[in-house]
Amino acid sequence: xxxxxxxxxxxxxxxxxxxxxxxxxxxxxxxxxxxxxxxxxxxxxxxxxxxxxxxxxxxxxxxxxxxxxxxxxxxxxxx
Amino acid sequence: xxxxxxxxxxxxxxxxxxxxxxxxxxxxxxxxxxxxxxxxxxxxxxxxxxxxxxxxxxxxxxxxxxxxxxxxxxxxxxxxxxxxxxxxxxxxxxxxxxxxxxxxxxxxxxxxxxxxxxxxxxxxxxxxxxxxxxxxxxxxxxxxxxxxxxxxxxxxxxxxxxxxxxxxxxxxxxxxxxxxxxxxxxxxxxxxxxxxxxxxxxxxxxxxxxxxxxxxxxxxxxxxxxxxxxxxxxxxxxxxxxxxxxxxx
Numbered sequence: 001x002x003x004x005x006x007x008x009x010x011x012x013x014x015x016x017x018x019x020x021x022x023x024x025x026x027x028x029x030x031x032x033x034x035x036x037x038x039x040x041x042x043x044x045x046x047x048x049x050x051x052x053x054x055x056x057x058x059x060x061x062x063x064x065x066x067x068x069x070x071x072x073x074x075x076x077x078x079x
Numbered sequence: 080x081x082x083x084x085x086x087x088x089x090x091x092x093x094x095x096x097x098x099x100x101x102x103x104x105x106x107x108x109x110x111x112x113x114x115x116x117x118x119x120x121x122x123x124x125x126x127x128x129x130x131x132x133x134x135x136x137x138x139x140x141x142x143x144x145x146x147x148x149x150x151x152x153x154x155x156x157x158x159x160x161x162x163x164x165x166x167x168x169x170x171x172x173x174x175x176x177x178x179x180x181x182x183x184x185x186x187x188x189x190x191x192x193x194x195x196x197x198x199x200x201x202x203x204x205x206x207x208x209x210x211x212x213x214x215x216x217x218x219x220x221x222x223x224x225x226x227x228x229x230x231x232x233x234x235x236x237x238x239x240x241x242x243x244x245x246x247x248x249x250x251x252x253x254x255x256x257x258x259x260x261x262x263x264x265x266x267x268x269x270x271x272x273x274x275x276x277x278x279x280x281x282x283x284x285x286x287x288x289x290x291x292x293x294x295x296x297x298x299x300x301x302x303x304x305x306x307x308x309x310x311x312x313x314x315x316x317x318x319x320x321x322x323x324x325x326x327x328x
Binding site for chain 1 (some may be wrong): 281
């Protein structure tokens with residue numbers, strides 16, 4: 001199974017991913033990024049702050065960016 | 080009443096039990112003489128699956144194992160991590176059906192002891208019975224702490240708490256030093272332990288590193304400031320019921 005790395009771009013800081021996760025395909029990687037983004041936002045909201053400009057960049061083992069997910073695209077906002 | 084010398088395969092169990100309860104030499108010999116089969120397990124191999132009717136209890140001789148439950152949607156919650164000297168399914172000595180899974184986290188050596196032999200030993204040697212009872216009580220205490228951890232603490236506190244717990248538990252059984260130990264868990268596995276995602280755990284560990292509390296390389300964790308990590312992790316070691324003085328912070 002291919003390994004994907006999930007880098008977090010958070011308000012000007014990049015958090016590298018040294019581990020990565022073995023996943024079936026890019027679709028599975030998208031699901032992991034989506035869940036991760038939502039989970040991080042939950043933590044932020046609990047502390048009373050949310051930045052929708054953050055994003056998760058997914059790279060393959062060769063270091064190529066294969067997916068980018070912006071936090072604002074990970075949720076639907078209404079109201 | 081000092082522990083008998085290794086390399087008896089069940090010696091880690093004696094050592095662990097002596098942490099909480101005194102055992103005579105005869106009691107120790109009786110434990111070491113329990114019938115058992117030794118097996119080498121690969122990383123990821125199942126020891127017990129939910130729904131199994133267990134015939135043996137498993138002792139971790141070397142390596143790490145996890146207990147976990149799988150939710151209806153396939154999500155995994157790790158409910159304990161076990162190290163050398165831990166009986167990973169002592170409840171299966173009396174309960175008839177396994178209610179969760181036990182899986183090797185690393186390559187590990189395990190000793191499988193027939194459950195009837197454990198029950199008989201516990202009832203014929205009261206000190207051994209009490210020591211095993213204490214083991215299950217302390218496990219219950221750890222489980223209560225973990226409920227509090229995943230239910231009421233934020234991500235940073237949860238992860239810091241877990242790292243502190245490992246420092247104390249690994250130190251108590253002589254695996255690594257309190258502030259410098261191997262933690263053979265991926266971010267994903269830590270995430271399944273603290274109820275977060277791997278991306279969130281990565282962010283959290285990096286935050287702890289940036290704060291100067293820990294240093295990580297590969298699977299090793301170095302705690303640079305245990306007192307502060309304990310403070311951040313809302314960690315007090317009481318629930319571990321360790322025999323020694325708390326670690327010098």
